[in-house]
Amino acid sequence: MDLPVMPPVKPMLATLVRELPRAPGLLYEPKWDGFRCVVFRDGAEIELGSRNDRPLTRYFPELAELLAAALPPRCVVDGEIVMVTGSGLDFDTLQLRLHPAASRVRKLAAETPASFVAFDLLALGDDDLTRQPFRQRRRALEAILGTAPSRVHLTPLTADPDVAQDWFTRFEGAGFDGVMAKSPESPYEQDRRVMWKVKHERTADCVVAGFRWHKDGKGVGSLLLGLYDDTGTLHHVGVASAFTAARRAELVGELAPLRENALAGHPWHAWADAQAQAGGRMPGGMSRWSAGKDLSWEPLRPELVAEVRYEHLQAGRLRHGGRLVRFRPDRLPESCTYAQLDEVPPAELAALFAEVPSP
Known part of the structure; x- marks a missing residue:
C-alpha cells in the first residue's frame, strides 16, 4: 500500500x-x-x-x-x-x-x-x-x-x-x-x-450493588449499578466510573460499611460463582471484549442510591456507562426502577439521509 x-x-x-x-x-x-x-x-x-x-x-x-x-x-x-x-x-x-x-x-x-x-x-x-x-x-x-x-x-x-x-x-x-x-x-x-x-445527557437514580477496584489497586475504579424491574428483580445496568485519584480513595472508606456480609442474600450472588461467570454474560465474568482485564467485583449490600448522569439506554443498559453525580441517602433502593428512565420513540434513518442538501 x-x-x-x-x-x-x-x-x-x-x-x-x-x-x-x-x-x-x-x-x-x-x-x-x-x-x-x-x-x-x-x-x-x-x-x-x-x-x-x-x-x-x-x-x-x-x-x-x-x-x-x-x-x-x-x-x-x-x-x-x-x-x-x-x-x-x-x-x-x-x-x-x-x-x-x-x-x-x-x-x-x-x-x-x-x-x-x-x-x-x-x-x-x-x-x-x-x-x-x-x-x-x-x-x-x-x-x-x-x-x-x-x-x-x-x-x-x-x-x-x-x-x-x-x-x-x-x-x-x-x-x-x-x-x-x-x-x-x-x-x-x-x-x-x-x-x-x-x-x-440524563440522570437516573440507581442502586449501588458492588464495585471494582481501580487497576492500580489503590481505590474504587467503578461502581456497579442496578435498577429494579416490575417483578422486583435487580438488573445490572452498567457502571459509574472516571473518578479522580482522590475520589477513588475516598470511596473506599465510604463504601466500607456496605461490604460487611454483603454477599449473603445479595441479588447478584450467582456472579460470585466461577461457573456462572464462564459465559461472560455477567459483569463479574470475563468476555472476549475484556482483552484479559480483571473484571472481578466486590459486592455491596444494595442499600445505597446514586444519582448517575448517562447518555441513553440501549438494550436495558447505560450506553457508554455513567458518571456519579451524588449519593442519594434520601432515596430508597426499591424506588430505583426502569420507570424513571425516558423513553425516546425511534426515528426513521431514511429521513435523515434525504432531508437536507449540502450547503
Missing part, C-alpha cells in the same frame, strides 16, 4: 460541550453511534483502521468488498461503521461482529451486514487533502460518493443550527449520539480536539 496518507491515522477528535454551538459559519453533522473507521484503499488493497489502531478489516469482510465498489482506486476516507436496523442504530449487534473466529465473522457478515457512513476525505489519488479546509474536502467527498451503493452513505451536513438542533432532538430515538459542529476552514488535524460535540 502506497498512499499520500498512510496508516495508522489517529482520527480528528471533538470537545464535549453542553449546548449546540451557534457561531456564524459553523457546519453541523449527526454524531453516529458506531465504530470510528478510517478506510485506506490502494487498488485491490483495502484496510479498515480503528481509532485505537486496532485493524477492523477481518471483522467486516462485507464492508471491504462494498467499499471496493464504492470508492475511487486510491483514497483515504474517515467515517463510521454502523449497524442499521428497522428501529435505528444497534451498537450491541455491532459489537458482536468483533469475534475471534473467522467462521463466526463470515456468518454474522451475511446475517447482519454493517454499513459505512463517510464524513471526511483525507487523500485522493496522489493528493494529501489533510491541509485543505474542510469545505473543500467535503466537496471532494460528495463528488466521489455521488453514486455510492446501498449501505455506503455520505453523512448529512447543514449550516443551519436550527436544523442541527432538530436532528439532536428528533433522531435520538434512532440511536444517534448527538450532533457534531466543525469549522468549514479547518484542516484535518490528527488526534486533536478541533471540533465540538453535543451529546444527550
Whole structure:
C-alpha cells in the first residue's frame, strides 16, 4: 500500500460541550453511534483502521468488498461503521461482529451486514487533502460518493443550527449520539480536539450493588449499578466510573460499611460463582471484549442510591456507562426502577439521509 496518507491515522477528535454551538459559519453533522473507521484503499488493497489502531478489516469482510465498489482506486476516507436496523442504530449487534473466529465473522457478515457512513476525505489519488479546509474536502467527498451503493452513505451536513438542533432532538430515538459542529476552514488535524460535540445527557437514580477496584489497586475504579424491574428483580445496568485519584480513595472508606456480609442474600450472588461467570454474560465474568482485564467485583449490600448522569439506554443498559453525580441517602433502593428512565420513540434513518442538501 502506497498512499499520500498512510496508516495508522489517529482520527480528528471533538470537545464535549453542553449546548449546540451557534457561531456564524459553523457546519453541523449527526454524531453516529458506531465504530470510528478510517478506510485506506490502494487498488485491490483495502484496510479498515480503528481509532485505537486496532485493524477492523477481518471483522467486516462485507464492508471491504462494498467499499471496493464504492470508492475511487486510491483514497483515504474517515467515517463510521454502523449497524442499521428497522428501529435505528444497534451498537450491541455491532459489537458482536468483533469475534475471534473467522467462521463466526463470515456468518454474522451475511446475517447482519454493517454499513459505512463517510464524513471526511483525507487523500485522493496522489493528493494529501489533510491541509485543505474542510469545505473543500467535503466537496471532494460528495463528488466521489455521488453514486455510492446501498449501505455506503455520505453523512448529512447543514449550516443551519436550527436544523442541527432538530436532528439532536428528533433522531435520538434512532440511536444517534448527538450532533457534531466543525469549522468549514479547518484542516484535518490528527488526534486533536478541533471540533465540538453535543451529546444527550440524563440522570437516573440507581442502586449501588458492588464495585471494582481501580487497576492500580489503590481505590474504587467503578461502581456497579442496578435498577429494579416490575417483578422486583435487580438488573445490572452498567457502571459509574472516571473518578479522580482522590475520589477513588475516598470511596473506599465510604463504601466500607456496605461490604460487611454483603454477599449473603445479595441479588447478584450467582456472579460470585466461577461457573456462572464462564459465559461472560455477567459483569463479574470475563468476555472476549475484556482483552484479559480483571473484571472481578466486590459486592455491596444494595442499600445505597446514586444519582448517575448517562447518555441513553440501549438494550436495558447505560450506553457508554455513567458518571456519579451524588449519593442519594434520601432515596430508597426499591424506588430505583426502569420507570424513571425516558423513553425516546425511534426515528426513521431514511429521513435523515434525504432531508437536507449540502450547503
